[in-house]
Amino acid sequence: MRRTREFNRTAAAILLLGQLACGGEGGDPTFPSEFVGIYTLATVNGSALPVQLSFGLSLTDVVDVTAGSLELTGDGSYTMRLTFEADEDGAPVAQNQQDFGRASVSGSTIALTSDSSDARATGTVTVNRVEISSGGATFTFER
Numbered sequence: 531m532r533r534t535r536e537f538n539r540t541a542a543a544i545l546l547l548g549q550l551a552c553g554g555e556g557g558d559p560t561f562p563s564e565f566v567g568i569y570t571l572a573t574v575n576g577s578a579l580p581v582q583l584s585f586g587l588s589l590t591d592v593v594d595v596t597a598g599s600l601e602l603t604g605d606g607s608y609t610m611r612l613t614f615e616a617d618e619d620g621a622p623v624a625q626n627q628q629d630f631g632r633a634s635v636s637g638s639t640i641a642l643t644s645d646s647s648d649a650r651a652t653g654t655v656t657v658n659r660v661e662i663s664s665g666g667a668t669f670t671f672e673r
Contacts, residue, residue, distance in 0.1 A: 561602070561603070574668070592617075595613075598669070602633055607633065608631055608633040610628065610629045630644070631645045635655055
C-alpha cells in the first residue's frame, strides 16, 4: 500500500496532476475562442499510447499512461485528465487523475497553472494541438 501512495504523489507531480482539485475561479476571460475545446492525448515523448514513464529512481517505479484529455474552456480554465496503470502487488491497477486550473495563451505559447498546487507548465498551442512539457516528458494533445 505504501508504494501506491508514493506512486500517486510522484506520478502526479510528473504528470501535472497534483492532488484532486475542487475547481477554481477560472482563468483569462478573454481566452482565445479558437483554442476552446477538448483535446485527446495522442503521444507522450513522441510515442503513441500506451507509454511507459519512470517516476522514481528504481527501474520498477513506472506507470503506463493509457489515455488522457485536456479541455480548454472559454473562461480560460482547463481540466486535464490522465489514465494510467501501475503494478501493485503483481497486478496492473488502473488509476484516473484529474487537475483543474487556469490557462492563458500568448501567441503560440500556452501556460497552465494548477488550482490545486499552483504548479505551472508551459507549452505550445495551435488550433488542433497542445504540447506541454513537464517532468522530463512531453505530452501532445490533439483534436
